[in-house]
Amino acid sequence: MLKDFKEFALKGNVMDLAVAVVIGAAFGKIVSSLVDNIIMPLVGILLGGIDFTGLKITVMKAEITYGVFIQNIVDFTIIAFAIFIALRLLMKLKPKEKPVEEVEAPPEVDPKEELLKEIRDLLKNEQTK
Incomplete structure (x- = not known):
């Protein structure tokens, strides 16, 4: 069982x-910092200083913090867009591969030519005997 796990894990x-996963987590922290520290303060300024996280409704003793939900939706949208742009840039930097059709196939050999080569080889073998 240990051998199977080792084989699987490696x-x-x-x-x-x-x-x-590790690189994604690190990139996620960078993008979260960008959103929290740069983009959202600018969005707040553009919207007149609104901080979504403070929006809430109190029903009896329960607080429904819908502002945090709105903030998370905005964060997700910005993070998803940033990842989309980063991946798009990486794909442009990646060297282009040839499509399957453009890969050079060996030239087709005419069956008659192949038979002539076989006859030639057989004749050579008989002469060397």
Whole structure:
């Protein structure tokens, strides 16, 4: 069982996934900081200093903080857009691969030519005997 786990854990796909999760978490922190510290204060200024996180409704003793929900939706939208732009830039920087049709295939050999080559090889073998 330990051998199977070791084999599974060291496969390329699992290692690639682990690296992607770590890099994604780090990138998420950068984008969250961008949203929290730069973009949202500017949005607040443009909207007249509104801070969504303070919006709430009190029903009896329960507080419904719908402003935090709105803030999270805005954060998600900005983060998703930032990731979209980053991936788009990375795809442009990635070297282009040839489409499958453009990959050079070996030239087709005429069947008659192939038969002639076989006859030639057989004749050579008989002469060397």
